[in-house]
Amino acid sequence: MSIDAPICILGLGLIGGSLLRVTADNGRKAFGYNRSAATVDAAQAAGYDASTDLVQTLRRAAECDAVIVLATPVTALESVLPAVVEHAPRCLLTDVVSVKEEVARIVAAHHPQARYVGGHPMAGTSESGWDATDPALFTGAMWMLTTADDTDPDDWRTIAAIALDAGARVVPAANDAHDRAVAAISHLPHLTANVTAVVGAGESNLALSLAAGSFRDGTRVADTAPALQRAMLEANSTALLNALSETIDRLIQARDELRDHGTVEILVDDGHRARLAYDKIAAGPREAITGVDVGAPGWAHEMRRQAHRARVWLG
Amino acid sequence: MSIDAPICILGLGLIGGSLLRVTADNGRKAFGYNRSAATVDAAQAAGYDASTDLVQTLRRAAECDAVIVLATPVTALESVLPAVVEHAPRCLLTDVVSVKEEVARIVAAHHPQARYVGGHPMAGTSESGWDATDPALFTGAMWMLTTADDTDPDDWRTIAAIALDAGARVVPAANDAHDRAVAAISHLPHLTANVTAVVGAGESNLALSLAAGSFRDGTRVADTAPALQRAMLEANSTALLNALSETIDRLIQARDELRDHGTVEILVDDGHRARLAYDKIAAGPREAITGVDVGAPGWAHEMRRQAHRARVWLG
Known part of the structure; x- marks a missing residue:
């Protein structure tokens, strides 16, 4: 898959909706699903590609080898993952949900073969829903990416590109430390x-x-x-x-x-x-993580080590 | 004394300095004291009447029957009150210090004959000092005024006018409730x-x-x-x-x-x-305290009662 693969976002609340907007605004193919017709109507009215049909949305994702972004509350993951397994089992997965160990556990339980790299953009307001979305929400924000010793470097780079394209800075971390x-x-x-x-x-x-x-x-x-x-x-x-x-x-x-x-x-x-x-x-200015070749031996460990000194990966 | 008597402010930090600025900008006679020469220099350079000489400042206050505003930290009150007693014993006093029972206790201990109506403007930032002062600091802010059964109504009105002229809304309250x-x-x-x-x-x-x-x-x-x-x-x-x-x-x-x-x-x-x-x-819009004639029997009680319903006195 290419580093600028299409993106399929499941859940168009504050985070998912803002990601749909900034990604599509940047010219990348992006489409989303939300169970609420009001949200989907609002997204379509604003010119974005959205649907209330989860199965159809996932079939599209499978056809174009999209990256699937899980953007529902953590409590809703167990209702969407079985459909992902059924209709788009080979798509690369990420998520923008707050906690990382719990999401990894849920993904592993429902979709053991998933290619999955977790993420967490540190952005938000006390508002929620499509009306609060903002394509600039991630500008300058920290976006944690799961960076484990067994993380696939190509998949990691693909997800990192989504965060960077949204204007965020990538903070590599282990799930438990995050x-x-x-x-x-x-x-x-x-x-x-x-x-x-x-x-x-x-x-x-x-x-x-x-x-x-x-x-x-x-x-x-x-x-x-x-x-x-x-x-x-x-x-x-x-x-x-x-x-x-x-x-x-x-x-x-x-x-x-x-x-x-x-x-x-x-x-x-x-x-x-x-x-x-x-x-x-x-x-202060954020120092960039330097001297790390993604995929080289020990790359994930070195990324985490430098991130612990408040450094960020800028791609 | 007239309701627009001159104001003498002791302490030109964030609150005292902002009060000096807005009061003088409004055309009322206002002058202040601060022990730091740097603060006084900055105030003078900005066109305000300020001095590092406490005794001379208090003598001026006594001569023009100014209202004295205590605007130091509570810990500094015991060092300025003896000079007030000595050089300006008949001036009406107020304060803009956070706590009211402790300030009332300190004033009573050092200046038993004082005419004193406590106050507390709910305004501030995490910054402090003259550089942080802002004549608009009190615009729309709540300004608590001690409103006890034995509060002198003329003195209360004089202090309330200072708060209202600064752009604040007056919240009458008892010291302990405050x-x-x-x-x-x-x-x-x-x-x-x-x-x-x-x-x-x-x-x-x-x-x-x-x-x-x-x-x-x-x-x-x-x-x-x-x-x-x-x-x-x-x-x-x-x-x-x-x-x-x-x-x-x-x-x-x-x-x-x-x-x-x-x-x-x-x-x-x-x-x-x-x-x-x-x-x-x-x-929401703040409802005005209504139907209270300051000085009429039971006025202070009625003020407090209405203030407990989140109402404000607007003069």
């Missing part, structure tokens, strides 16, 4: 946003009335539809439990310090330092 | 932001590298200088301890649900509902 990372920097922030919202709203109407920037920003992701939050968080429960337990331990330590010594020094100093470390990585 | 409210919607969000930053940065460089919107927004206020965060939070320790304890309890409940039943349904559903309640208040 899932621990997103538990800490995406799933946990959803829980802290939710709990902050609950405690604030529970205090009084006066509290909500006085709420300003710290509350608004700190609770923003609680605006995300609960079903989407739950699908994402509950699929990564082991890693999330670890991050949540550490959070609880640190908050208990802070409460004891505040109660016994009147200070929040440790948590505030540590938190400020941690945020500055993030600012530095987020604002 | 402090509980800001513990929940401002001070607690600082702690959750800090702990989220710590856990994320502690996980791995890969985590910080993949961090996107949920981490960025959820940790934003951890960028605030630690000394400013601590001064604010530690001065409200009782109310903050309650909010923090409730937070810990709810997170433990969520961890147990996730561990034992694989779900985060309760916290996510409650958090989403709470955030929608905030969205509704934040986005």
